[in-house]
Amino acid sequence: MLNITYIPTEECTLDQPYCNVERLETKGKLTKLKRGCSSECKAGCETTLHYTRCRSCCIRSYCNLDNSVQRCRTCDIYVILTVWVAMVVRAA
Structure with a gap:
């Protein structure tokens, strides 16, 4: 398991305004x-x-302090279901 406590922070600039977390x-x-x-x-x-x-x-500023992407997994199921339903409706 990685220790996420000491990952450094950086201040985002105007040309790259989005803070992000990748897991x-x-x-x-x-x-x-x-x-x-x-960007x-x-x-x-x-x-x-x-x-x-x-x-x-x-x-x-500094809004990516946690590892909130962990919550995305359940979003995948909804995205897949939404795409599947759209394809079924379109084919009908």
């Missing part, structure tokens, strides 16, 4: 936690056979 889990264990700034917000999770990568973002 990588392998076999259900946290293997990477990265915080930083970006766009790309939130959500992707899962492969080997890992799950989740990202969250926010726009206030």
Whole structure:
């Protein structure tokens, strides 16, 4: 398990206003936690056979202090179901 206490903070600039957290889990264990700034917000999770990568973002200063992307996993199910329902409705 990674110790997330000492991950440094940085102040985001006007050209990269989004604070973000990226979490990588392998076999259900946290293997990477990265915080930083970006010019766009790309939130959500992707899962492969080997890992799950989740990202969250926010726009206030120092708002990415936790590992809130952990909550994204349940969002994946809703996104998949929404896409599936849309495809079924469209095909009908």
